[in-house]
Amino acid sequence: MARSVRRKLRQIERARVRTVEERTQQILDERTERLAARRDAADAQTEAFHRVLLCGAGRELFGLPIDAVAEVLPPQNCMPAPDGPPALFGLFGRSGRLVSVIDLGLALGLEQASPDHENHHFVLLRREHPQVALRVERAHAVADVLPLMGEEAASFRNDAVTGYGKVRSGDADREETLSLLDLEGLLRPFLPTASVPGV
Template sequence: MILQLRHQPTAAERRAEHILDSRTRALARRGAAAGPPGALSPPLLLCALGGDSYALPLDAVLRVVPAGPVTPAPGQPPAMLGFFGRAGQVFVLLDLGLALGLPAPAAAPGPAGHLLLLRGGLRRFALRVDRALGAPGPLPLAEAPASGGLAGAVLTPAGLAGLVDLPRLLRPFLPAAPAGPSGNPST
């Protein structure tokens, strides 16, 4: 009779094996969630709203500033917090979470947080976020359906972040096109 000795893993070895298996599964899921190999976003700015992360095209952001005094705009949609002045320019201030259709924060938005001043257009806009996290550059695109003001998602080191579609998000806050002589909007 041949006696075989089997190595019984210690608790530390079992824990290490469990961690490696978990990481392997997570990496496999991450690769499956990404788009085609090499599909990267343009350079992005990541920001936080509550416990979630969102990304905006970096070239659309003029500057990130600490939140400051806001002039209220009564009678406007809840997402429009009012007007914010900076360096002689007036920005329409929107709460990014409310504009995306997220529930209102538990506490009223105050001066805490950051404002993302967007590059000009027909109107200048600023978005209030809880915190600007940084600009990691291009990130892998993830398979996620576009909905509301989101164009999809990107994979960050911390997990998924919603990719904000700025033209779609800002469209409801732009002035209506003036009507031409025929009553149709002019082009």
């Protein structure tokens, strides 16, 4: 009788040990799943960011898709475009070709923040026919921007603004809101009316 009781006690003890081991393994598995889910969420958030060139125009901040930007240039001497719209700032030559310069602020109907033309930048776009540069008051930096969703992103000013975003920053108090631009929508009103050869 005592032997069978000891045997049952050993079996209970083995079952208890196995249960603790199984519980430990279950806890480790759950932690692994939570960490993997957190990493997936972080990856998804990183993918949600858009890489843009931050540009100032008319006291506002805009984001140009970085893959559409070929180069940022200092101000160039431009020839005026006869009979062009006010936003068509002029033309300059580059590598034997004419480049149309469109003033970003005027194209969006904004007043210029600074009359000082020496500090402006020309953002040459990755376009072949025609070649176009945007004249901006300042090209600040390349940054990651998180697009805003819902009510924050409603009521776009015009067709050229596809949304709004916040610049990714470690300091939440200094996050800046900017407008995200659709370059084709921005350029569409200007390109068909250009009547200068080579533009």
